[in-house]
Amino acid sequence: MDIQGGCYCGAVRYRAQGEPQMKLQCHCRQCQYFTGGHPNVVMGMSNVGFSFTKGEPKEYCKSDLEGARTRVFCSGCGTHLLTLSPSLPDGVLIKVGTLDDPSVFGMPVVAIQTADSQSFHHLLEDVPSHERWVVK
Ligand SMILES: [Zn+2]
Numbered sequence: 001m002d003i004q005g006g007c008y009c010g011a012v013r014y015r016a017q018g019e020p021q022m023k024l025q026c027h028c029r030q031c032q033y034f035t036g037g038h039p040n041v042v043m044g045m046s047n048v049g050f051s052f053t054k055g056e057p058k059e060y061c062k063s064d065l066e067g068a069r070t071r072v073f074c075s076g077c078g079t080h081l082l083t084l085s086p087s088l089p090d091g092v093l094i095k096v097g098t099l100d101d102p103s104v105f106g107m108p109v110v111a112i113q114t115a116d117s118q119s120f121h122h123l124l125e126d127v128p129s130h131e132r133w134v135v136k
Pocket residue numbers: 007008009010011012074075076077078079
């Protein structure tokens with residue numbers, strides 16, 4: 001797989017090569033902030049094949065939250081491009097909506113942190129879900 005994507009305004013672009021290590025939707029309360037309310041849909045790719053090809057994104061990590069993910073975003077338009085997880089040190093979690101062609105994602109293989117689900121969230125049939133799950 002050789003995929004490209006970027007933010008809404010086009011200032012930040014990236015390329016990722018290799019096979020997805022993980023395809024999931026995360027219902028956690030933190031992700032709800034960055035999606036606007038719905039689950040976050042991400043694809044894990046090795047950071048060996050990942051690079052930014054244009055622009056420099058900003059990063060934010062909440063210092064008072066244990067195990068907090070680092071959120072990588074465009075400082076111009078605010079689009080969140082990646083999540084970096086301490087439990088996935090060799091990979092990046094690409095936010096599927098920033099892919100040039102989001103359809104390459106296919107379907108998530110798992111739904112996680114559903115304990116934080118809102119009543120308007122949807123779970124997919126045939127996709128296993130976990131109330132609390134740590135990406136290993
Ligand atoms: Zn942007």
